[in-house]
Amino acid sequence: MQVGSRSLLSGNEAIARGAVEAGVLVAVGYPGTPSTEILESIADRVDMEVRWSPNEKVALDVALGASLGGARALVTMKHVGLNVASDTYMTAAYTGVGAGLVIVVADDPGMHSSQNEQDTRAYARMGGVPLLEPSDASEAKEYTAIAFAISEEFDTPVLVRTTTRVSHNRGVVEVGSRADRPATGFVRDPAKYVMIPGHARARRPVLLERLERLTDYVEASPLTIESGDDAGFGVVTSGIAHHYVREVLPDARILKLGMSYPLPMNRIRAFSESVDRLFVVEELDPHVEDAILAAGIAVEGGTFFSRVGELSPDAVRGGFATAGILPAQPSAEAAPPTVARPPVLCPGCSHAPPFLVLKRIGAVVTGDIGCYTLAALEPLAAMDTCVAMGSSIGMAVGLAASGGAEGPVVATIGDSTFLHGGIPGLADAVYSQANITVLILDNGTVAMTGGQEHPGTGVTLQGSDTTPVNLMALCEALGVRDVRVVDPYDLAATYTALESAIAHVGPSVVITNRPCVEAPTKIRDRPFQVISEACTACQGCMTLGCPSIVWSEETYEGRRKVVIDPVTCTGCTVCVQLCPPLAIVAVPDREDAASV
């Protein structure tokens, strides 16, 4: 990236660039949509430590440690990651920092790839930590640099909150040069860094006094921008919502908040007094609206703009139409009927066959966060719960304890999720001798977010070899007496392994050992094809839900025969094992198939 150039960067790349230019030495995080690309985009820097941690709490611990060592530190995560890191987060607000510490949290309104749509701004208020909200890629870079300056000036961690539309939105960014900020060294200060009650009691007033100074800062800060000259009404807004408001009301009076905690309430009050009607447009929770109401200022917002899902230019226009500010829009023409296209497990996915077995066995399956959560959907429909990273194991222990499960209780969890939050759950299963089976779906990557390394893969984010965590030895060391590894592409072996593990009294673990077919490398073997004359259209292969297998135009006894797409088939052989008439055979030659 050339210094001085104008580049098209995503919000995530711009945050990373901002950290580079701010002289950050340690950047750390756990993958999570929509935050993942921040660290990936700077993985090749030789002048920075860029690392994946096993989870967000460890990541924040690492960043806080680096900050106390005098190195500027960046930590990245998705919104739910801050729940995991919140224990450190809440007390880091007490300790303050050494060098600048910035926590980037990417929210996911609309839940494009998340289990909830919590609003990180609530954490800012809870922790007493300042929060900046960039609205596009250009601001993402600029605000990251400002966040580091605030962090050092006020001796506090700083939150930078993005949303999916900021993180995954490319815009024009001017590239600057990197500041040289060598680590200043760790300075012992037990009263500040050792949070025993006696010390922490003294730090709480420091936190509150700091918030007062931050409030003064934001009142005078150019982060709060007033624009427009239309009389009558005014709009307070922040983040991506600001652009939607400008889109539908280009001349409106707008007070844009670059820092949405603490709030510049004097600026807001003065703004409100200059307009007849005051609106707030914000995504998700009424964070700003409630604060304005609490300050005794009349404001409208939640009545017109939904708290559910993402805003959009159309939603904002609709809200202002309901409020009588804009004329009502005729509703857009409906789309012609088309087919639903939910995400599915990939062709050749090693997660699919174990879930097919679990469905046959009739297990009650507690699930977890990862690609395999898609096994909850038809036709596998073999997952009964999915709540939070690592929850599957503890929930299985509880389900077994309740005696309320009809069928064996099986927890399913991916390799990275197990290392992230599953290990304490397994310790509990051993401690309580719970009669559950834990199925660790080890595909050697964080697949859901695009194939990142983790402590079990033996490779770091920056590409060096390292010691991988041995999952089998770890489970045995925790005290699980029945641990077995199975090839998930072998349906009979998977069936036997799971049935035997379930029969074991006490906790048991089954680990599958096929790598992800898509990441970090695409795995393709000789594809398979259906001999149409032999296919009895029984639909046995269709129970797998493989996207490479679809109905053909031919039928047998009124049922649709099937056909395999030779381009997407990975040759995993699982459908072959599901075909009683032996109608599925390997394509003789890969080249022939690819040119069909």
Add this chain to the structure above:
Amino acid sequence: MSSSSRGLLLAGVGGQGVVLASMIVADALLRAGHDVKQSEVHGMAQRGGSVFSHIRWGSKVDSPLVPLGSAEVLAAFEWAEALRWVPYVQEGGAVVADIRTIVPPGACSDRRSWSTRYPDVDAQVFDCRHLKTRLIDATATATELGNVRAANSVILGSLAAFLDIDLLHWEAAIEGLVPRGTEEVNLAAFRAGREVADARLPRLASAPEGFSGPHEIDIRHEWCKGCDICSRVCPEYCLELDVDGKLAVVNAKACTGCRLCELLCPDFAIEIHPPPAPVVLGAPVLSR
């Protein structure tokens, strides 16, 4: 009242390369001197789901999202996705659609009618709001040029025909962003795409005739020894061994009559009977 920013949409299926294609469009617009914003969603959408990308350009762009009914062009890499996103196109706007069909597995699940829920490839769906259409077979064009993987550049070429961006900027963007070593074939595909004609649409397929009702599963319990083969192979999960090892029909309505259980039973303990001929509703009832 409306913004001066212009907009277009790219849409396709996860894995088709929509994101790279939209980066090329955004880069070409930037090179042409515009402010540009491009927004997409990844994550779950990578897993074979619907992928879309909004691109806005102008002197100063605010919203990265294109408001409904205001895109100048929609370029769809797959037929069903063209239909899904067409409401974003403005009156008199253009639709560039690849007639390629990618049937999702979920569309093959109605085992009564046996019809997929995939929409017909029929140009008439765009006969509204004075839309201009270019319905192409990009895969065929790219294959003729010697590299099926350049199909996306054919679509970009076809899209470029509806936009006022200098060829120079397109070519620089393509050269800068496609994988090394594929520049030439992608540029050739792009140029071919500018000229490409509408493809001949496939004939509409008719749904096959299926059985309308569930088959009857007839178990001879005195012959069944509870070996469990049938319940493990039934694709519709109709059969189960109960706690006493006795076979039971647990989902009678789902039987499609594939007869795997009947054919694989070592003890000839199962017979499958087709449903009676479907009753024609509204037919006159004969009175005695």
